[in-house]
Amino acid sequence: MLLVVRLAYLWMLLWCVNANGRDLYILAVGDSSLGNCNAQSYGNVEGVYQIGIDGNVKPARDPFDWSACAGGSIWMPMGRIIIEQGIAQKVIIMPVVVPRAGVRDWLPGGSQSALLTRAIETISKKNIAFDFVFWQQGLSDVKSFDSSYKNNLWRLTKEIGLKVKADRWLIAQGSSCRSPLRQDLRAILSELANAHIMSRYNGPDLDELPPISVDQACNLTGIGQRNAAALWIEAIKKSEIESKKFQKETLLFYFR
């Protein structure tokens, strides 16, 4: 009985997303596990593209133009699954990612502020509208965590949200490293992810990844990349349902 219910639920998830077969634009901002610091590199996959440094769409392969490091990423396995499952016909990804970057680093005056500004200018120039913005960050702020973290996080995500057209944000939980994320930081990320009124939704909880997913340096192993990709896809599907529910209950649906 439980199996039937679960299968029906999965079918419903798939149906909701399949109903929107389309080009899927994803912007990712955050720290290393979203970037190219991970174990396994992938070549081209048909239907998976990236936004290059000049803002043009081109076939994707590891490493991605806007991402630091030269290793592998979650994007190629994720793109492949998205295409295979018919969620979209084409996936266009732009990961603006720097390892160990904290929230302060992305804010004006921070060490990664110039990179973010350049990325946003490129997006604006090409008038790109994203379906999703993925935010996954936290580990880098664990050590320097203080009471300003929450304000900085909200300020940063709001500033990006005002400059970049995006249908929905997915806020990931967890550090994707060996120890779970500290509770106060987790609570702040959770509060942000529940701000549906600002189109924020829950991303994956990367603390759920099995230990085999992460290496000694806290980067994703090959298995970890595929597992993390699967968790993000599940979060996309769940957010589709959550978003529709929120929009209908708050009547926003009828004003779009």
Add this chain to the structure above:
Amino acid sequence: MKRTFQYSLENLRGLAILFVMFSHFRSFHALGDIGKYIYFFVSEATSWFVFLSGYFFFHIEKNRFQYRDYLGKKLKYVILPYLILSVPAILAGIYLGRDQLLGISRTAYACWSLVVGGAMVVPMWFVPMILIFFLFSPVFIRIANSRLVYIIAIAGIVLSLFTFRPLENLNPGLSFLHFLGFYLLGLAFARASEITDMVKSLRLSLPIILSGSLGFVLAIWLFDDVARYDMGFYDAFGMFNVKQFGKLSLLVALFFFFDKFLFRKNRFLGHVAEISFGLFFIHGFFMIIFLKLVTMLGPLPPVVSLFSEIIVVVGFSIIAIHFLKFILRKWSRYVIGC
């Protein structure tokens, strides 16, 4: 109805608006477990407001109800202030990029904000909901005049106790359904003034006050699942709403408590009640100002934050109302509803 009895309800209305304002305080959430219970104590006082709306509706209109006149009054003193105060609220929403964050056009944002009310200034969700009560007033007057009012009120209360507010309070129709029981209860209490007099003469007030208080204590004891209150109307439909049960118990206790011990004019509560509708509108703007201040200044110690919030949200709202009444004179009712 006796004049003294009106005082007790006036005082209850004053307390209700204070609770409504307190329930919007963010500082409680930083106080840990104590804050959670204080929040439980003050939250959902909107139900009392809706109860009093039902009570006063029948009490005032029972012998003179004319739908057109009634709606005309409500349009002038409730809807017009709502439309006027919606202008700065919508402009603020657009200035802060809410339309962009929601991915809708500015026109769509303005229209949606007007329909749902609380898109930017949270407490304004109340007006589109109460408008539905106004529109259904002929039905309510018929219900109140019928003997079935008590049964219908009980059914309504069951609905209120097994439903929750819609997500972010942004659906007036669902809010109407959720609060309907309290409005019907207000009608029933107004209709049953002889019964409440009988309760007094039989010296049953104290046992009822005690039972209501015990009900509230039971609600505190039962209150555990905070997440349920964010689930929205549809997802939480059928679950027991402990907060509303607590507010219902406390309402019954306070109704008789105020009648027994606060049946005289209370200058503070009476004054707050007199400007309650204006406070309902205005305090939402000061909530936003306080939030901006805290964002600018950085987090304050919880107790300092709480006292600052009392000063900014409650104190400045009262001052602002007096200032606006002084400036607008007889026109103030059209702008701030009082």
